[in-house]
Amino acid sequence: MNKRNEVLLQGNEACAMGALAAGMRFFAGYPITPSTEIAEFLSAELPKINGTFIQMEDEISSMGAIIGASLAGTKSMTATSGPGFSLMQENLGFASMAEIPCVVVNVMRGGPSTGMPTRPSQGDVMQTRWGTHGDHPAIVVCPKSVLECYTLTVRAFNLAEKYRTPVIVLIDGIVGHMWENIETPSTIEVIDRAKPTVPPEWYHPYENLPGGEITPLAPFGQGYRYHVTGMVHDRSGFPTLVHDEVEQCLKSITNKIKNNLHDIIDIEEYLLKDADICVVAYGSVARSAREAVNMAREEGIKAGMLRPITLWPFPRFHLEDIAGRVKTFVVPEMNFGQVYGEVLKSCPKKAVRVTRVDGELVTPDHIFAKIQEVSS
Amino acid sequence: MMRTTEAIYKYLRPDKKFPHMWCPGCGIGIVMGALVRAIEKTELTKDEIILVSGIGCSGRISTYLDFNTLHTTHGRALTFATGIKLANPELTVITVMGDGDATAIGGNHLIHACRRNIDITSIIINNNIYGMTGGQYSPTTPMERKASTAQYGSIEKPFDICKLVEACGATFVARGTSFHAKMLDAMMLRALNHKGFSVVEAMSQCPVQYGRRNKLGTPMDMMQWFKDNSVSSPAFNKIPPDEVDEQFPVGVLVNKEDKEYIDRYRDIVKKAGGEVQ
Numbered sequence: 001m002n003k004r005n006e007v008l009l010q011g012n013e014a015c016a017m018g019a020l021a022a023g024m025r026f027f028a029g030y031p032i033t034p035s036t037e038i039a040e041f042l043s044a045e046l047p048k049i050n051g052t053f054i055q056m057e058d059e060i061s062s063m064g065a066i067i068g069a070s071l072a073g074t075k076s077m078t079a080t081s082g083p084g085f086s087l088m089q090e091n092l093g094f095a096s097m098a099e100i101p102c103v104v105v106n107v108m109r110g111g112p113s114t115g116m117p118t119r120p121s122q123g124d125v126m127q128t129r130w131g132t133h134g135d136h137p138a139i140v141v142c143p144k145s146v147l148e149c150y151t152l153t154v155r156a157f158n159l160a161e162k163y164r165t166p167v168i169v170l171i172d173g174i175v176g177h178m179w180e181n182i183e184t185p186s187t188i189e190v191i192d193r194a195k196p197t198v199p200p201e202w203y204h205p206y207e208n209l210p211g212g213e214i215t216p217l218a219p220f221g222q223g224y225r226y227h228v229t230g231m232v233h234d235r236s237g238f239p240t241l242v243h244d245e246v247e248q249c250l251k252s253i254t255n256k257i258k259n260n261l262h263d264i265i266d267i268e269e270y271l272l273k274d275a276d277i278c279v280v281a282y283g284s285v286a287r288s289a290r291e292a293v294n295m296a297r298e299e300g301i302k303a304g305m306l307r308p309i310t311l312w313p314f315p316r317f318h319l320e321d322i323a324g325r326v327k328t329f330v331v332p333e334m335n336f337g338q339v340y341g342e343v344l345k346s347c348p349k350k351a352v353r354v355t356r357v358d359g360e361l362v363t364p365d366h367i368f369a370k371i372q373e374v375s376s
Numbered sequence: 377m378m379r380t381t382e383a384i385y386k387y388l389r390p391d392k393k394f395p396h397m398w399c400p401g402c403g404i405g406i407v408m409g410a411l412v413r414a415i416e417k418t419e420l421t422k423d424e425i426i427l428v429s430g431i432g433c434s435g436r437i438s439t440y441l442d443f444n445t446l447h448t449t450h451g452r453a454l455t456f457a458t459g460i461k462l463a464n465p466e467l468t469v470i471t472v473m474g475d476g477d478a479t480a481i482g483g484n485h486l487i488h489a490c491r492r493n494i495d496i497t498s499i500i501i502n503n504n505i506y507g508m509t510g511g512q513y514s515p516t517t518p519m520e521r522k523a524s525t526a527q528y529g530s531i532e533k534p535f536d537i538c539k540l541v542e543a544c545g546a547t548f549v550a551r552g553t554s555f556h557a558k559m560l561d562a563m564m565l566r567a568l569n570h571k572g573f574s575v576v577e578a579m580s581q582c583p584v585q586y587g588r589r590n591k592l593g594t595p596m597d598m599m600q601w602f603k604d605n606s607v608s609s610p611a612f613n614k615i616p617p618d619e620v621d622e623q624f625p626v627g628v629l630v631n632k633e634d635k636e637y638i639d640r641y642r643d644i645v646k647k648a649g650g651e652v653q
């Protein structure tokens with residue numbers, strides 16, 4: 001194998017490099033463990049390419065700044081961890097409501113509250129779905145490796161631009177701080193923001209176009225003067241309380257995701273074709289799960305794995321399909337069972353969990369023991 | 377000066393936006409008028425202007441004016457504005473905030489925007505109360521004044537907004553009132569032309585939520601109070617401190633040159649070997 005193009009990278013660095021490759025030119029953030037390397041790396045790299053780096057006064061302002069930058073037409077990102085992610089919920093909801101593309105990286109540490117800053121966790125899964133108030137869409141991608149920190153960050157930007165919505169890259173502290181040799185992809189697909197095809201007087205930033213097409217977001221300052229608000233709005237962006245317009249507004253921000261599940265959802269299947277036991281795992285735990293599946297196969301147990309690469313929208317239909325074939329789901333996580341609950345929704349009574357919340361990784365042995373237990 | 381009707385047709389948004397939602401006697405409309413007149417005296421086109429507002433009565437200004445307008449979350453106008461200005465420094469970014477918006481929930485963002493001296497013009501409309509939510513006391517409600525959450529009078533010392541932003545590094549600071557509408561135009565024009573972070577505190581009457589509760593009379597009485605107690609800044613400085621009762625200084629209070637944030641960032645780009653555009 002030709003190793004000349006390989007570089008030793010940390011997950012957080014790869015995430016930052018992926019963002020640059022995707023065309024991100026504005027980063028605002030606030031220091032927090034274990035995500036800070038992303039900000040440190042970008043503070044050195046962005047000025048070199050005339051991009052903007054700013055360290056804001058907190059995570060609330062970081063989120064506000066990236067929404068502002070996006071409205072000015074620049075791909076933008078912030079990165080944080082649990083407590084900071086909690087502070088971002090307010091403006092994250094704004095971005096969902098006002099349909100402003102941006103990317104938020106959350107490198108998970110142990111929670112709740114200050115929790116364990118230097119220990120990993122997967123405790124923010126449900127917060128990425130329901131952290132901000134009200135019904136809203138969520139797209140969350142979850143890498144398991146340094147390479148995926150790169151590729152999924154690129155994908156996060158593509159999804160954000162395509163669907164005009166904030167996208168979260170949910171990394172656990174192990175993957176964020178892990179070092180691996182990777183070859184950065186030589187070609188990547190980059191989706192840039194669509195431009196309005198109509199003149200300003202015809203432009204409505206929240207128009208529902210036929211066929212579910214999403215109205216392009218015109219950058220501020222280019223002749224398309226319009227209003228953006230976090231209030232429920234009409235097709236022109238102005239606050240409304242007219243029943244039809246309210247329903248239209250709220251439906252359109254969620255339907256654009258719901259109607260495109262086939263395009264958004266991404267999963268990895270491993271040895272599932274003949275499996276009796278399906279391990280559902282994501283992030284760093286998926287690496288242990290894969291090993292546990294191999295151990296089970298060596299013992300003659302037909303185990304396989306489903307890895308949701310997009311945690312939200314949750315691959316419910318894939319699970320329902322697999323549920324018809326397997327006897328049991330085993331769900332290992334570094335929390336008390338947040339994805340386990342989602343698995344139960346798709347296939348009641350068929351799932352067991354393996355939880356670990358002491359700040360250490362769920363090991364292959366740990367998962368293998370559970371596989372043995374349910375197979376006997 | 378452009379005739380009023382022409383300015384209305386040029387800068388106010390047609391259809392569906394009016395009548396506005398401010399109470400009769402409110403001073404915010406006067407402040408909005410001053411802002412429009414100030415902008416009209418610049419060379420700026422409507423496309424170049426980004427108007428960012430927070431939440432509350434003052435936040436609704438963004439709905440009515442025909443610029444690129446952004447109605448943000450409570451207290452966060454300056455954070456969005458910072459992102460816009462940094463991403464496209466060619467744009468003229470104006471924020472409009474209320475007293476609670478700018479100095480309570482948004483206080484942290486305000487002091488840091490001042491410290492950075494980023495080229496944003498901030499209009500802070502100070503009516504000493506949270507009007508929209510029903511008259512709760514704000515960081516600028518004077519001591520002993522009543523509010524719906526200060527039924528026995530406020531026991532908190534109020535902020536002097538101009539002193540606060542001056543101490544934090546704003547390079548242009550001015551105060552006007554809804555009584556001095558034309559002076560407000562002139563101060564806003566100077567703020568718009570100032571390079572760096574500029575603040576215009578526009579004192580404004582809230583007759584419904586603040587005036588009525590504190591028996592301050594009609595909206596005209598409240599404006600008369602502005603007239604009677606405002607003192608031009610040089611004259612105010614001559615009053616011995618122990619003789620200052622309710623008087624307050626108006627006019628341009630700070631006007632100094634300091635390197636602006638984006639210019640400093642351009643130096644960083646050069647140091648890093650990037651190409652400054």
